Amino acid sequence: MIILKNWSEKNMKTILVLHTGGTIAMSEGENGSIVPGKQNPLNSFTNPFTGKIKLDIRNPFNLPSPHMRPTEMLQLKNEIIQAENEGIDGVVITHGTDTLEETAYFLDLTLPSDIPVVVTGAMRSANEIGSDGLHNFQTAIQTAASDEAHGKGVLVVMNDEIHTARFVTKTHTTNVATFRTPTFGPVGSVSKERVTFFSKLIRQIYVPIDHVVDHVYLLKAFAGMGPELFEALANSDTKGVVIDALGAGNLPPATLSGLQQLLDQQIPVVIVSRCFNGTAESIYDYEGGGVQLAQMGAIYCHGLNGQKARIKLLVGLSAQMGPAALKNFVNDATS
Numbered sequence: 001m002i003i004l005k006n007w008s009e010k011n012m013k014t015i016l017v018l019h020t021g022g023t024i025a026m027s028e029g030e031n032g033s034i035v036p037g038k039q040n041p042l043n044s045f046t047n048p049f050t051g052k053i054k055l056d057i058r059n060p061f062n063l064p065s066p067h068m069r070p071t072e073m074l075q076l077k078n079e080i081i082q083a084e085n086e087g088i089d090g091v092v093i094t095h096g097t098d099t100l101e102e103t104a105y106f107l108d109l110t111l112p113s114d115i116p117v118v119v120t121g122a123m124r125s126a127n128e129i130g131s132d133g134l135h136n137f138q139t140a141i142q143t144a145a146s147d148e149a150h151g152k153g154v155l156v157v158m159n160d161e162i163h164t165a166r167f168v169t170k171t172h173t174t175n176v177a178t179f180r181t182p183t184f185g186p187v188g189s190v191s192k193e194r195v196t197f198f199s200k201l202i203r204q205i206y207v208p209i210d211h212v213v214d215h216v217y218l219l220k221a222f223a224g225m226g227p228e229l230f231e232a233l234a235n236s237d238t239k240g241v242v243i244d245a246l247g248a249g250n251l252p253p254a255t256l257s258g259l260q261q262l263l264d265q266q267i268p269v270v271i272v273s274r275c276f277n278g279t280a281e282s283i284y285d286y287e288g289g290g291v292q293l294a295q296m297g298a299i300y301c302h303g304l305n306g307q308k309a310r311i312k313l314l315v316g317l318s319a320q321m322g323p324a325a326l327k328n329f330v331n332d333a334t335s
């Protein structure tokens with residue numbers, strides 16, 4: 001029996017559970033490969049919080065997370081808003097880990113409410129030794145039902161740690177301790193008895209959107225990079241580009257003509273760093289350095305990794321922000 005000491009027992013809570021697929025919904029086959037099954041193994045979960053937490057379980061789709069697109073993220077957002085109008089107290093989303101951070105951040109930016117929304121997954125499928133799926137699911141439910149999780153934006157709970165959707169990232173291909181928050185660290189932990197937050201979190205900006213734009217791209221800079229990829233994007237239906245730039249946010253000089261082509265067409269170009277820790281800033285004043293990139297019109301996004309900055313740009317463009325509003329939104333380190 002799990003006793004939840006810091007639990008508000010006055011009212012039974014209803015938690016909406018959205019199963020979307022991923023390893024947490026897969027099993028190991030005879031040849032050792034991991035496969036999505038017809039039956040979701042999460043269906044065998046017995047609610048240990050009966051009497052305190054009621055689960056409203058739905059299966060909007062069953063996708064490996066490399067199959068997730070912003071369209072599915074928008075569908076989840078709409079389903080959560082609708083369920084909230086029906087009176088749910090919190091949400092748990094089970095998700096493949098490969099793109100979990102992108103869905104979590106998308107929801108963080110686009111959900112209007114303060115109810116807890118917790119995303120979780122697994123690194124080992126249901127029938128593997130040391131499978132982490134049911135445990136992560138259980139701790140995610142605990143977190144979503146805790147009063148302390150209110151107003152903190154979307155959270156990611158994996159391996160007994162609580163992370164913000166904004167900064168968490170998958171750091172290891174297979175290890176169960178894969179989800180980390182570079183630079184800042186986790187914001188809380190979950191144990192059998194309690195959900196504990198170490199940090200006071202500020203709720204992020206909310207951006208209402210009803211559709212998602214396509215053709216927002218992510219490029220990674222490298223030593224000796226030339227203009228070719230920039231030129232190819234400038235010659236197609238590109239709506240926006242994020243660049244995982246070098247170090248504090250610099251590019252090789254040979255890219256600049258291609259960058260200029262994008263900017264001349266009013267295509268927003270966002271600079272983040274390919275470094276694991278730290279934030280991109282326009283501080284270096286040499287050819288291709290951040291000072292020049294910012295003067296050319298590139299937008300610096302502080303603290304997000306490339307895949308999150310792409311989600312932020314995509315959300316801003318989907319909300320039809322004009323150039324100045326988009327720059328403020330992407331540039332604002334508090335959102």
Ligand SMILES: NC(=O)C[C@H](N)C(=O)O
Pocket residue numbers: 021022023024063064065066095096097098099121122123124
């Ligand atoms: N651990 C996982 O869930 C990885 C899997 N490839 C997925 O993202 O669907």
